[in-house]
Amino acid sequence: DHQAVSACLADPTRYLTNAQTVQRLSRDFYWYSPVLKALLDDKTAEAVAQPISIEEITATLACCHARNIPVTARGAGTGNYGQAIPLHGGIVLDLARMDAIEEITPEGVAITGPGTRLGVLETHARTLGWELRCYPSTVAKASVGGFLGGGSGGIGSVAHGGLRDFETVRFIDVVTMEPTPRLIHHAGNQVHEVIHSWGTNGIIVRIGLALTPAVDWAQCAVAFPTFAAAYDFSEAIATQDTWTKRLITTFEHPIPAAFAPIVNITRPGQALIFFMIAASQLEALQAAAEAAGGVVTHAAPYQGLRTQPLLSDYTWNHTTLWAMKLDPEYTYLQCGFSPTEVRSQFAQLKQKYGEDFLFHIEFMKNGTGAVIPGSIPIVRFSTVARLNEMIDFCRSIGVFVANPHSNNVEGGGRYHPDNIQLITKQKYDPQNLLNPGKMATFS
Ligand code: FAD
Structure with a gap:
């Protein structure tokens, strides 16, 4: 089988069978989740194919189809849900060289x-x-x-x-x-x-x-004595159309304590907001933040992805990475708060879980054009049962949860209710050879 699949590539050295390399290219950031870590630690492909053209991909898929060999696509393997980890061996199709x-x-x-x-x-x-x-x-x-x-x-x-x-x-x-x-x-x-x-x-x-x-951006960090004050200010900037923004992230204390390389722009015991805002609005934003009781701890031009410090390196799911470095018991959820009930939802979660549920808000526009408080809260992991109980409680108070501790498309919460992805699988992969096991409703 190895010989047949490697022959689909013009250069057979792009077909890798070295066990260590294959294992490395069979993995992603699944270990982010204590649940997925236990589930996926021993999963690996048998070989990796590195095509450089659509023709090579087509030949590889035809060859694997004829031999019933599973194929799992891989980009860079930075996914954090075990998405790119083959559950049933076969080959990893490493697409990194298709980069024109x-x-x-x-x-x-x-x-x-x-x-x-x-x-x-x-x-x-x-x-x-x-x-x-x-x-x-x-x-x-x-x-x-x-x-x-x-x-x-x-x-x-x-x-x-x-x-x-x-x-x-x-x-x-x-x-x-x-x-x-x-x-x-x-x-x-x-x-x-x-x-x-x-x-x-x-x-x-x-x-x-x-x-x-392209916009000429600036970065800005603002500390507030309380999370409530930080949330109010960040929500106002997020929802007012007059501000041109690319990033608004709000952290409850003690999350910023995890940001070791930029400790100078955090304030002990305080909540923190990170902004990417149009450079032309930076001064106005600083003035508004100070008027609202905040302290600007960092304000600087953005000069592309090499900017140091790059505040986005601490946002979205990077926040979780930093928190896990601070305390390996931390893990995360992916939530959407109700724009109208958000404060009551915060209060209910605080009352029930206290320090075990820390707010990390990422404002985002939804498909209707409304800006809503998305969230990747940091939560303390003890048992799977407690994690599931937290998810159930969130849902019971109207907080949307996309479960990041699930290893299938449906469980991750982005599945289309009209089953369009499943219908497409039935048409395009009727033998279930593409990343088998990850679309749970396919049988
Ligand atoms: P991979 O992990 O290689 O693949 C992801 C999935 O896509 C796999 O199922 C794979 O089989 C499939 N796939 C890959 N290439 C193809 C292809 N050509 N055709 C069909 N299927 C394919 N995600 C976000 O959306 N937003 C974030 O802010 C974010 N932050 C993150 C922060 C951290 C610290 C980590 C670890 C992850 C984060 N992620 C985030 C998840 C992930 O990094 C991104 O979704 C990223 O874009 C995945 O790209 P990748 O090339 O690494 O994909």
């Missing part, structure tokens, strides 16, 4: 291969007057294809929503897993048949990603 940026159209659509790093695309786009609408805090490493396969949003989502919103994904070309794999163009709404399906229903090989005109 074909063009950025005059209308601001980036046409790119799946392996292009988001950071490379962002930096290149900015030289042409464009920038990504949204990107994960793993931007430096993460690939465009992996972001579409498993991600949802991040920095920029406060202005532009998530990947699924506002036609940000203009088109994708997808290779199917069939005796003779087909290359199928998905445009408009059809992209939702495949994006965020964890590589279970097709391999995304070419992407049209809508950008937005």
Whole structure:
């Protein structure tokens, strides 16, 4: 079998069987979750194929299909839900070398291969007057294809929503897993048949990603004595259209105590907000923060992803990473608070869980254009039962939870209620060879 699959690549040295390398490329950041760590620690592929063209991908899939070999797509392996970990062996299809940026159209659509790093695309786009609408805090490493396969949003989502919103994904070309794999163009709404399906229903090989005109940004950090005051101020900036923003993250104390490299811009015992705001509005933001009782602890121009410190390195799911360094018992949830009930929801959670549930808010625009308080709270892990009880309690008080401790598309909470991803799997991968086990409703 190894010989047959490696023969699909023009250069057989791009077919890897060294056990250590294969194990490394079979893993992602699954260990983020104590639940997934126990579940996935021993899972690995048998080999890794590193195609460099759509033709090589098509040949590899045909060959694997004929031999009933599972195939798990991999971008950069930065996913934190075990999405890219093969449950049933087979091969990992490492797409990192499919990283050509074909063009950025005059209308601001980036046409790119799946392996292009988001950071490379962002930096290149900015030289042409464009920038990504949204990107994960793993931007430096993460690939465009992996972001579409498993991600949802991040920095920029406060202005532009998530990947699924506002036609940000203009088109994708997808290779199917069939005796003779087909290359199928998905445009408009059809992209939702495949994006965020964890590589279970097709391999995304070419992407049209809508950008937005680049803004001259600044970074700003503001400390407030209480979380309530910090929340009020951040909510006001997030919901007022007059502010041009890319990031608004609000942390309850003691989360900022985990940010060791930037301790100078935190304040002991205080809540903290991080902003990326239009440079032209930086002074006005500082004045508004001080008028609201805040202390500006950092304000500086943003000079691209190499800016130091880069405040986004402490936001979105990076916050969890820092918190886990501070205390390995910390883990996280992914929540959406109700914009109207949020303060009462905060109060109920505090009363029930106290220091075991720490607020970390990420404001984001939803598909209707409203800015809502998304959240990746830091929670203390003791047992799976208690974690599940926390999730149930959140839901009982109207807090949406996408469970990050689940290893299937449906459990992760981004599954489409019309089953469109499942119907697509039935069409494109009827033998269940693409990342098998991750679409739980397929049988
Ligand atoms: P991978 O992990 O390689 O793959 C992700 C999934 O997509 C897998 O199921 C894989 O099989 C599938 N896949 C990969 N390539 C393809 C393809 N070409 N066709 C079909 N399927 C494919 N995510 C966010 O959305 N926002 C965040 O802010 C964020 N912050 C994070 C912070 C940290 C510290 C960590 C560890 C993770 C974070 N993530 C976040 C998750 C992850 O980093 C991003 O979603 C990232 O975009 C994934 O890209 P990747 O190339 O690493 O994908």
